[in-house]
């Protein structure tokens with residue numbers, strides 16, 4: 303359970319409208335250790351929310367700087383909670399993502415900092431992504 307105070311503070315900080323569904327969605331992200339695909343989320347809320355409100359909520363969570371899109375092995379829509387200080391329309395990420403080929407989960411490698419190169423041989427870099435693939439820690443130990 304996430305306490306109501308944290309929900310209040312977070313929703314206020316990111317300028318999000320509070321509905322009971324959005325509160326539950328935030329709680330789901332807060333309690334999940336890794337990333338969540340839109341598909342997993344819609345299965346979770348299949349009885350309480352329709353697909354449109356789920357996608358709309360995910361979109362506004364992303365725009366506000368609360369969650370960010372992460373790569374998915376099967377190109378599904380997948381999100382992770384932002385651990386860095388992100389603001390509306392300005393995500394401040396410089397971490398790599400790891401795709402596990404065993405469990406299909408995506409991990410944020412927050413301590414793997416991307417190089418801050420802004421150009422390379424005349425090519426201007428707007429967006430730099432590092433995606434690693436392999437076996438994650440928990441799958442490795444099975």
Ligand SMILES: [Zn+2]
Pocket residue numbers: 367368369370384385386388392393394395
């Ligand atoms: Zn972010």
Ligand SMILES: [Zn+2]
Pocket residue numbers: 402403404405406407437438439440441442
């Ligand atoms: Zn794995």
Ligand SMILES: [Zn+2]
Pocket residue numbers: 370372382397398399409410411
């Ligand atoms: Zn990430």
